[in-house]
Amino acid sequence: MRDQQNRNVSPFDLWSGSMMANSARDPYWRAAVSAEVAATPSQKSHIEEICSRCHTPMAAPIPSSPEGQVLAFLNEDHPKSKLGLDGVSCTVCHQISSENLGTDESFTGGFVLNTERAIYGPHADPVTMPMQRHVNYTPQRGDHILTSAMCATCHTVITHSYDENGRQTDAILHEQVPYLEWRNSIFNDEVTTNAATARSCQDCHMPTTDVDGQVISTRLAHNPGGRDFPFLRDRQPFGRHSFAGGNVFMTKLIRDNRTKLGIATPVDAFESAIKETQKMLRTQTAQIAIDCVTSDNGETLAVVSITNLSGHKFPTAYPSRRAWIELIVTDDKGSIAFASGRSNSKGQLIGDDGHVIDSDIAAGPVQQHYHRITDSKQVQIYETLMADEDGKPTFALLRGSEFLKDNRLLPKGWAENHADAESTRPIGIASDIDFTAGADKVAYQLSLPPGRYKISARLMFQSLSNRYMAELFEVDTPEVRTFKTMYDSADCVPEEIAVATCHAIKD
Numbered sequence: 001m002r003d004q005q006n007r008n009v010s011p012f013d014l015w016s017g018s019m020m021a022n023s024a025r026d027p028y029w030r031a032a033v034s035a036e037v038a039a040t041p042s043q044k045s046h047i048e049e050i051c052s053r054c055h056t057p058m059a060a061p062i063p064s065s066p067e068g069q070v071l072a073f074l075n076e077d078h079p080k081s082k083l084g085l086d087g088v089s090c091t092v093c094h095q096i097s098s099e100n101l102g103t104d105e106s107f108t109g110g111f112v113l114n115t116e117r118a119i120y121g122p123h124a125d126p127v128t129m130p131m132q133r134h135v136n137y138t139p140q141r142g143d144h145i146l147t148s149a150m151c152a153t154c155h156t157v158i159t160h161s162y163d164e165n166g167r168q169t170d171a172i173l174h175e176q177v178p179y180l181e182w183r184n185s186i187f188n189d190e191v192t193t194n195a196a197t198a199r200s201c202q203d204c205h206m207p208t209t210d211v212d213g214q215v216i217s218t219r220l221a222h223n224p225g226g227r228d229f230p231f232l233r234d235r236q237p238f239g240r241h242s243f244a245g246g247n248v249f250m251t252k253l254i255r256d257n258r259t260k261l262g263i264a265t266p267v268d269a270f271e272s273a274i275k276e277t278q279k280m281l282r283t284q285t286a287q288i289a290i291d292c293v294t295s296d297n298g299e300t301l302a303v304v305s306i307t308n309l310s311g312h313k314f315p316t317a318y319p320s321r322r323a324w325i326e327l328i329v330t331d332d333k334g335s336i337a338f339a340s341g342r343s344n345s346k347g348q349l350i351g352d353d354g355h356v357i358d359s360d361i362a363a364g365p366v367q368q369h370y371h372r373i374t375d376s377k378q379v380q381i382y383e384t385l386m387a388d389e390d391g392k393p394t395f396a397l398l399r400g401s402e403f404l405k406d407n408r409l410l411p412k413g414w415a416e417n418h419a420d421a422e423s424t425r426p427i428g429i430a431s432d433i434d435f436t437a438g439a440d441k442v443a444y445q446l447s448l449p450p451g452r453y454k455i456s457a458r459l460m461f462q463s464l465s466n467r468y469m470a471e472l473f474e475v476d477t478p479e480v481r482t483f484k485t486m487y488d489s490a491d492c493v494p495e496e497i498a499v500a501t502c503h504a505i506k507d
């Protein structure tokens, strides 16, 4: 399938470079599952069942292997392990029925697959004969495939926490809730009040236009010999199955280790996924602005404003994601006079002295949310931090009882009185009146010697927060060791989302 410029837009080729296609081979997922089991060994089979529900949906629940282990099972030559390894594949999304969508039962992998071998798609009157004859599936129109609630079945992850003894606590963590965040935003298309601004997950993550913005119109199938079926006509809209989000880092890591991971996908598929993800991060994610003022008492104030453009919080979803502001003040000789949020080539946050700051070291203190920053060890990091049952910070998913901190940027239109406010509420922002629906402002209070300065602010993003990795690498399992080897040789430079500059003169 081709766009107007003859570029490949075939679902399989685009999908194969996506994180969803690689969700079962993802070495970070495997490391995380093994670390969860190591933290709560008595709940092993339960943990493995939960963790495979969305990441290996075609094999889940995974039948017990000789070792009784999901990860071992995936390495076996069993037909079901091959299905599991295919990740979130075509026949998962396309067989999800409309039953229960949007309700609490549908969340945390609670989708219901139809049992009639129906393949749902968005188009009316599909020609059924070729698919029935070749693969014994019947394509049929199912408008629910276009709903955000369909994606929400796996993209709403709500977990019960376990204490050190493997006892389930009463606490429920809203670990990943982009759909609930989206419902409480101007993008929600389930209500009529957002007509002008409504956008579904598919609208942003499966664009129906090509990379130049031209509407795609193509036949949906060729016969197995590669020729056109004579009786099919071009269809539109046609959603590109690239599923770009923010995970440049893991897409690169998987590309570079594809042979070791047993992935046959050609390099090109990863290259275009990386490009598309970077474009999404740089053009559709957030904006930054900076305003420099010198006050009467001689202090320089740099006020940085961030606006969230995405359809949910930024960052959203998996708790290891973080964004932060890097603010650098240089004098006219090019020397750094102040810096907050600088990072090194390992993706670690460093202070003025070039050393890794304490909050990026395992078991170190955590950064609070700031309204005003006065010291280079203070960094505005937009992130979640989980707390265990005793209120202590934890980096193990199933130890998480609640969030200690959640100052991720709210989506535009987020409202305090919405039904989803409780499960998406910011935490630890105290009385910061500049933290509003869709935006935040931070003031950097600088005491600079007389001179001319350039102040630049960059919004940075890391899918795998260095602090999370520091904690994960404390755990010793074969899967964590394998992942660490890949991580250590990866390019850890964070992604730049947006940048702004201003100038200040101090007499």
Ligand code: HEC
Pocket (backbone or CB within 6 Å): 011, 012, 013, 015, 020, 088, 089, 090, 091, 093, 094, 121, 122, 123, 145, 146, 202, 206, 208, 220, 237, 238, 239, 240, 241
């Ligand atoms: C994450 C869920 C998901 C996965 C995985 C997925 N699809 Fe789709 N597919 C959709 C959605 C949603 C649409 C409707 C998109 C639109 O038209 O905007 C769609 C539409 C289609 C269409 C109709 C053309 C169109 O865009 O309307 C075809 C053909 C198709 N998919 C084939 C595939 C194949 C082949 C695979 C596996 C390589 C696949 N899909 C994997 C969700 C998925």
Ligand code: HEC
Pocket (backbone or CB within 6 Å): 019, 026, 028, 029, 030, 032, 033, 036, 047, 050, 051, 052, 053, 054, 055, 107, 108, 109, 153, 154, 155, 156, 157, 158, 176, 245, 247, 250, 316, 317, 318, 321, 397, 398, 463
């Ligand atoms: C309800 C579905 C669901 C369940 C259950 C689930 N996950 Fe996930 N997981 C996801 C989705 C969706 C993402 C992608 C979110 C994102 O990109 O931010 C994800 C992302 C991840 C990532 C990040 C991968 C990367 O490459 O960055 C890890 C690690 C992970 N999950 C581990 C686990 C573990 C461990 C468990 C079991 C305790 C688990 N997941 C259970 C849906 C699920």
Ligand code: HEC
Pocket (backbone or CB within 6 Å): 019, 020, 022, 023, 024, 026, 029, 054, 055, 057, 088, 092, 093, 150, 151, 152, 153, 154, 155, 201, 202, 205, 206, 243, 244, 245, 246, 247, 248, 277
């Ligand atoms: C059967 C479960 C399932 C369904 C349904 C599903 N996803 Fe996913 N999705 C996942 C998992 C699991 C991951 C994480 C894979 C990983 O990182 O290892 C993921 C990751 C993603 C990512 C993250 C990519 C990145 O670069 O960070 C995006 C975007 C995404 N999905 C979009 C969608 C959209 C849009 C839909 C609905 C059309 C959808 N998903 C439906 C399970 C699902």
Ligand code: HEC
Pocket (backbone or CB within 6 Å): 148, 151, 152, 155, 178, 179, 180, 182, 187, 199, 200, 201, 202, 203, 204, 205, 244, 245, 246, 247, 280, 281, 284, 285, 309, 310, 311, 312, 313, 314, 315, 316, 317, 318, 321, 463
């Ligand atoms: C207005 C456009 C828009 C809409 C609507 C939207 N997203 Fe996104 N999404 C983005 C952008 C931009 C990013 C990249 C920035 C980021 O990573 O958060 C993103 C990132 C993501 C990621 C990856 C997050 C990460 O960094 O790991 C997931 C998962 C995701 N979206 C899921 C969804 C789901 C599910 C829906 C529907 C409920 C949805 N999105 C609706 C724009 C959108």
